[in-house]
Amino acid sequence: MGNMIELRHITKAFDGETVLDDISLEIQDNEFITLLGPSGCGKTTTLRMIGGFEHPDQGDIVFMGEKINDVPPHKRNVNTVFQKYALFPHLNVFENVAFPLREKKVPKNEIKQRVEEMLALVMLSNFANRSVTSLSGGQQQRVAIARALINQPKILLLDEPLGALDLKLRKDMQVELKKIQKSTGITFVFVTHDQEEALSMSDTIVVMSEGKIQQIGTPTDIYNEPVNAFVADFIGESNIIDGIMLEDFKVKFAGHVFDCLDQGFAPNEPVDVVIRPEDVDIVSADDAELHGDVTSVTFLGVHNEIIVDIMGFKWMIQTTDCVDDGARIGLKLDPDAIHIMKKSKYSGMFGDYSSFSDEMDELAQDGSEEDE
Numbered sequence: 001m002g003n004m005i006e007l008r009h010i011t012k013a014f015d016g017e018t019v020l021d022d023i024s025l026e027i028q029d030n031e032f033i034t035l036l037g038p039s040g041c042g043k044t045t046t047l048r049m050i051g052g053f054e055h056p057d058q059g060d061i062v063f064m065g066e067k068i069n070d071v072p073p074h075k076r077n078v079n080t081v082f083q084k085y086a087l088f089p090h091l092n093v094f095e096n097v098a099f100p101l102r103e104k105k106v107p108k109n110e111i112k113q114r115v116e117e118m119l120a121l122v123m124l125s126n127f128a129n130r131s132v133t134s135l136s137g138g139q140q141q142r143v144a145i146a147r148a149l150i151n152q153p154k155i156l157l158l159d160e161p162l163g164a165l166d167l168k169l170r171k172d173m174q175v176e177l178k179k180i181q182k183s184t185g186i187t188f189v190f191v192t193h194d195q196e197e198a199l200s201m202s203d204t205i206v207v208m209s210e211g212k213i214q215q216i217g218t219p220t221d222i223y224n225e226p227v228n229a230f231v232a233d234f235i236g237e238s239n240i241i242d243g244i245m246l247e248d249f250k251v252k253f254a255g256h257v258f259d260c261l262d263q264g265f266a267p268n269e270p271v272d273v274v275i276r277p278e279d280v281d282i283v284s285a286d287d288a289e290l291h292g293d294v295t296s297v298t299f300l301g302v303h304n305e306i307i308v309d310i311m312g313f314k315w316m317i318q319t320t321d322c323v324d325d326g327a328r329i330g331l332k333l334d335p336d337a338i339h340i341m342k343k344s345k346y347s348g349m350f351g352d353y354s355s356f357s358d359e360m361d362e363l364a365q366d367g368s369e370e371d372e
Contacts, residue, residue, distance in 0.1 A: 003062075004029045004155060004187045005050055010059035012045055019045050021211040022059070027155075027189060028204075032181045034190045036198040037208035037234070043191045044159055046208070050189060051157050052076050064154070080157040085144035087132045093119070094128040097146045104151075118146040121180060138169045142176075149184060156181075158190045162197065174201050195235050199223065207231050228341055232274045233350035239280075239315045240351025243273035243340070251340060254310055256289040258333060262340035272341040274351075277305070277318040279337035288330025297325050307353050314353040 005027040012020040020042045027033050027050075035043035048054040049061060052073035060067050068076060087096050097118055101111045119125045122142035127135070132143055141161055148156055158177070162170045178201050181188045192198055198205050199219045207214045207222060207230075215227045226232035229240050243253035248263035253273045265271060285291040292310035306317040308329065315331070323329060 002029050003027065004031070004064060005189075006060075006062040007046070007049065008060045008062065010046075010049060010056045010061070012042075012049070012054065012057050019211050020049075020056075023208075023211070023213050024059075025206060025213065025216070027187060029187060030185045031203050032178065032188045032190065032201060033204045033206065034192060034198040034202040035206050035208060036192060036195065037214075038193055040210075041208040042211040043193075043206075043208050047080075047157050047159055047189060047191050050155065051078055051080050077154040078157060079148040079151060079153040079155075080159065081141075081144050081148050081161050083160045083163045085140050085161075087140060087143055087147075089131075089133050091132070092128070093124060093130050093132055093135070093143055096132055096143050097150055100147060100151050114150055115146075118150050121149070121183065122146045122176075136169075137165050138173055141165070141173060145177075145180065149180075149186065153186065155187045155189060158188060160191055160193070162192070162194075170197070177201060199235070205235075207234065209234075225339065226274060226341065228344040229272050229274075229346040229348075229350045230344070232272075232339075232341065233346075237277050237316055237318070238351055239275045239277065239353075241273045241275070241313065242348070243271050245269045245271045245340060249335075251338065254290055254313070258338055259335040260338040260340060261335050262338075265340065265342075270343055272343060272347050272351075274339040274341060275315075275333065275337055277316040278303075279333070280315070280317045280319070281332040281334075282306075282317065282319055282321050282323060283330040283332045285328045285330040288332055290331040290333070291328060292331070294323055294325055294327045294329060297323055316353045 003026050007023060007025040010020050010023050035046055037043050045054055049056060052071060055069060061069055094115055098111050098115045101114060119128055122145055124139065124142050127139065132140060162173055165173060174197055190201065202219055204216065205219055205222050206216050209230050215222060215231050222231065222235050226235060232238040232240055241253045243251050245251050245265035246257065247267055249260055251258055251260050251273060290310060292308040294306055295309050296307045298305040303318045303320050306319060306323055308315045308317060
C-alpha cells in the first residue's frame with residue numbers, strides 16, 4: 001500500500017485560535033483510518049482540509065504525490081458523507097444515488113447499471129423506488145453512502161455519520177461500513193468522538209487533542225500501549241497512578257514495588273502507571289500488597305464495576321466477581337497488567353475515579369468553596 005494522502009506540517013487558526021498545530025499524517029491506499037478525539041480537538045477541521053473545504057495557513061496537502069492545497073473540492077477525487085445526509089427529498093432512492101452521474105451526463109444504461117450495483121452494495125436493491133423521506137435513519141445513511149461512492153472516489157470522508165442513529169443501528173452500521181470499505185477498496189477517513197466506533201472499525205486510529213496528534217496506531221496498539229495519560233484515559237477506562245521506575249522491569253507505586261515488562265527508563269524516573277480495570281484480579285485483603293475499601297458497586301450486565309479506595313486514590317475494577325459495597329479487598333496485578341508511560345502535560349489530569357467527569361469535579365469544588 002502506498003500513501004494516498006499526506007498532510008505535511010499543517011497549521012490552521014480561526015479568529016486567532018489555533019485549531020491544528022503543525023500536524024503531519026500519512027493515509028494509506030485501501031485503509032480505514034479514524035480521526036478520534038473530543039470536541040474541539042481538530043479532527044473535523046483535518047477532514048475538511050482533505051476534502052478542500054478548508055485551506056491550511058501553513059503546510060501542504062499532498063494527494064497521490066501532487067500538492068492540492070488550492071484545488072477546489074469538486075476537482076478532488078474525494079467525496080464526503082456528513083452527519084446530516086443532505087438527501088434530495090423530492091427524489092426517490094434511485095434518483096438520489098444517480099444524481100452525481102446525471103450531472104456528469106453519463107449514459108442512461110451505465111447510470112442504471114452503476115446505481116443498481118451501488119444499491120446492492122448497501123443492501124437497498126428493493127428500495128430503489130421509495131421516497132427517501134419514508135426511510136429510517138440507517139437506510140438514509142446507506143443512500144448517502146451509495147451516492148458518495150457511485151463516482152468511485154479514491155477517498156471517502158465520513159464526518160460522524162453514525163451520530164444520529166440509535167445504539168443498535170449504530171453497531172449494525174459499524175459492521176456494514178467496514179464491509180463496504182473492504183469490498184470497494186476505497187480509502188475511508190472516518191471522524192468520531194466514540195472510542196468504541198474507532199476500535200471496532202479502524203485499521204488505524206489517529207488520537208487527537210488540542211489541535212495535535214497524540215498517537216497513531218492500530219486499535220490494539222492504541223489500547224494496549226497508550227503513549228500518555230490523555231490517550232490512556234480517552235481510549236477505554238484506565239487507572240493512572242504516579243509511579244517511580246526504579247530500574248528496568250521494576251516500578252514503585254501505591255507504596256509497593258511491582259514487576260513489570262517495561263524498560264528503557266532512567267533509574268528512579270517519575271512515570272505514569274496505567275492499569276486497565278479488566279486486568280485487576282480481586283483477592284483477599286490478607287493475600288495482597290494492594291488493598292482498599294470498596295466505595296461503590298455498579299452492576300453492568302456482563303460485569304460489575306467496582307470503585308476501590310486505595311490510599312485515597314479511587315481505582316476502578318471491572319470484574320464478574322460479586323463484592324459488597326464497603327468490603328475490604330485485595331488487588332492482584334500480574335506484570336503484563338502494568339504499563340509504564342513517560343510523564344506528559346496530561347499527567348495528574350486523569351485516572352482517579354473519584355468522579356467520572358471534569359464537570360462533576362468542578363461542581364464539587366464550587367460547592368466546597370461555598371461551604372467555606
